Amino acid sequence: MVLDNHSNPCDFVLYGTGGDLARRKLLPSLYQLEKANLLHKETRIVGAARQEMTDEEYVQMAEENIRKFNSDAICEDTLKRLLTRLDYIKIDFKQMDDYKALKPYAESKRTMVCYFATPPSIFGDICNGMHHAGVIDPSLRVVLEKPIGHDLESSKVINDQVAEYFNEDQIYRIDHYLGKETVLNLIALRFANSIFTNNWDHNCIDHVQISVAESVGIEGRWGYFDEAGQMRDMVQNHLLQILTLIAMEPPATLEASSIRNEKVKVLKALRPINSTNVEENTVRGQYVNGFINGKEVPGYLEEPDANTVSQTETFVALKVEIDNWRWAGVPFYLRTGKRLPSKVSEVVIYFKKQPHNLFKDSFPSLPPNKLTIRLQPDEGVEVTVMNKLPGLTGSKGMDLQKTKLNLSFSETFKDERIADAYEKLILDVMLGNQTLFVHRDEVEQAWTWVDGIMDAWRASNEPPAPYQAGTWGPVASIALLAKEGRAWYEGRVTKK
Numbered sequence: 001m002v003l004d005n006h007s008n009p010c011d012f013v014l015y016g017t018g019g020d021l022a023r024r025k026l027l028p029s030l031y032q033l034e035k036a037n038l039l040h041k042e043t044r045i046v047g048a049a050r051q052e053m054t055d056e057e058y059v060q061m062a063e064e065n066i067r068k069f070n071s072d073a074i075c076e077d078t079l080k081r082l083l084t085r086l087d088y089i090k091i092d093f094k095q096m097d098d099y100k101a102l103k104p105y106a107e108s109k110r111t112m113v114c115y116f117a118t119p120p121s122i123f124g125d126i127c128n129g130m131h132h133a134g135v136i137d138p139s140l141r142v143v144l145e146k147p148i149g150h151d152l153e154s155s156k157v158i159n160d161q162v163a164e165y166f167n168e169d170q171i172y173r174i175d176h177y178l179g180k181e182t183v184l185n186l187i188a189l190r191f192a193n194s195i196f197t198n199n200w201d202h203n204c205i206d207h208v209q210i211s212v213a214e215s216v217g218i219e220g221r222w223g224y225f226d227e228a229g230q231m232r233d234m235v236q237n238h239l240l241q242i243l244t245l246i247a248m249e250p251p252a253t254l255e256a257s258s259i260r261n262e263k264v265k266v267l268k269a270l271r272p273i274n275s276t277n278v279e280e281n282t283v284r285g286q287y288v289n290g291f292i293n294g295k296e297v298p299g300y301l302e303e304p305d306a307n308t309v310s311q312t313e314t315f316v317a318l319k320v321e322i323d324n325w326r327w328a329g330v331p332f333y334l335r336t337g338k339r340l341p342s343k344v345s346e347v348v349i350y351f352k353k354q355p356h357n358l359f360k361d362s363f364p365s366l367p368p369n370k371l372t373i374r375l376q377p378d379e380g381v382e383v384t385v386m387n388k389l390p391g392l393t394g395s396k397g398m399d400l401q402k403t404k405l406n407l408s409f410s411e412t413f414k415d416e417r418i419a420d421a422y423e424k425l426i427l428d429v430m431l432g433n434q435t436l437f438v439h440r441d442e443v444e445q446a447w448t449w450v451d452g453i454m455d456a457w458r459a460s461n462e463p464p465a466p467y468q469a470g471t472w473g474p475v476a477s478i479a480l481l482a483k484e485g486r487a488w489y490e491g492r493v494t495k496k
């Protein structure tokens with residue numbers, strides 16, 4: 001069955017089609033949308049890059065990457081259908097006259113969707129080029145990749161350049177974590193379950209931990225990463241977005257503006273971290289050589305293209321406070337890093353301890369309930385609860401055991417494929433649904449907060465603490481919680 005109505009016919013212009021993101025994620029996602037019959041039959045996909053290439057050569061390049069980066073078996077019919085939609089146009093994004101290649105698409109009746117899979121520093125050039133070619137109209141949508149800029153000032157410059165030609169309702173700022181099923185599920189979990197909705201504040205929650213760990217290193221992106229660092233690459237966007245979904249007030253509706261308004265209020269309530277408190281609330285690290293899954297890996301400064309003096313952080317741990325009524329006194333601990341033992345992203349909500357322990361004979365210290373949301377991999381939700389150990393004897397017949405209520409997505413939703421985040425987000429752009437995209441206010445508020453930390457780090461002149469690849473980061477990150485009588489949950493070690 002072909003569900004033509006699921007998206008409008010569009011010309012999906014993929015700027016930077018030869019880049020890492022386009023090859024690894026975007027082209028394979030378009031293939032999955034085709035497979036699910038979610039692309040309109042008239043939709044075209046137009047790769048744009050500065051290399052001379054024929055349509056046929058482009059189709060070949062796209063096919064190779066779709067085969068390479070799809071983990072499931074390729075459906076040849078689907079692939080053939082998708083490849084017939086592809087065109088290639090040569091544009092050097094800095095050459096204004098090159099953009100006239102877009103004219104035939106602008107003259108079609110299809111909606112033009114322009115995905116900027118390029119460094120943000122050239123977003124402005126692309127907008128100028130499209131204007132120069134006269135292809136901009138109010139129906140055109142632009143998709144901007146993160147991070148937008150490297151601080152508040154530069155992000156304002158980029159946002160202004162784009163705003164010169166496009167209204168906010170034409171601009172789709174991607175944070176691909178918002179397209180992940182499990183991140184979206186945070187909204188369902190919180191607001192569709194009274195057991196959580198009614199216990200989601202400082203009265204019931206002791207603290208929150210958000211960990212986004214990666215076992216990969218820099219993967220050939222040293223030049224980009226060394227300019228960015230883990231704070232700009234991951235915290236400014238992905239981790240703060242997760243935090244806002246956990247901390248926001250209930251939105252009035254699921255409309256984009258309702259959710260975005262609530263998220264921005266959380267960002268505004270983040271307690272500033274600056275030179276006065278940076279030392280007690282932040283830890284940054286840089287990996288040295290070590291072992292991942294038993295295989296020796298180089299340190300950050302030994303990666304290809306690296307220099308030997310960089311002080312860029314590859315690990316960040318933070319204690320974050322939200323100064324509002326709901327979260328007063330509830331710390332949110334964030335950690336993220338490259339070359340940690342495995343790829344695993346989790347949110348763990350620690351509830352408060354029972355005020356009185358009825359079971360102290362068998363359990364002198366009752367552990368608190370814990371809600372673990374496994375964002376990836378092995379997606380699922382888990383609640384630790386205390387249970388009576390079955391048996392006739394034991395301390396007053398009441399021996400307890402910590403047990404888990406475990407919902408595994410792969411077991412519960414056996415027939416459902418978990419879509420890649422980019423599939424969901426590309427489809428939403430085609431549908432004109434902005435709910436899962438980031439508003440300019442959010443980006444700028446996040447930068448305001450992050451800039452405070454980056455400035456304080458710069459002023460302190462302290463180098464990042466070394467940590468061995470394959471460990472959970474510098475020792476200081478353990479101390480960040482230990483000094484408050486808490487500990488990081490034990491991160492799962494997966495095969496990735």
Ligand SMILES: NC(=O)C1=CN([C@@H]2O[C@H](COP(=O)(O)OP(=O)(O)OC[C@H]3O[C@@H](n4cnc5c(N)ncnc54)[C@H](OP(=O)(O)O)[C@@H]3O)[C@@H](O)[C@H]2O)C=CC1
Binds near residue numbers: 019051
């Ligand atoms: N890769 C990833 O996993 C992720 C990337 N992103 C973001 O996506 C964007 C793209 O990243 P990524 O794909 O990794 O970067 P790459 O450097 O791999 O790709 C960027 C592409 O832009 C092209 N480009 C740059 N300047 C010009 C120009 N003047 N004219 C024509 N083409 C040009 C490059 O072409 P050429 O090859 O000719 O230089 C290249 O194909 C960035 O904003 C990044 O932050 C976000 C999340 C994840």
Ligand SMILES: O=C1O[C@H](COP(=O)(O)O)[C@@H](O)[C@H](O)[C@H]1O
Binds near residue numbers: 214234
């Ligand atoms: O945006 C980015 O995200 C990836 C991690 O994304 P995931 O979906 O694989 O968890 C990260 O590796 C990259 O450095 C960063 O730019």
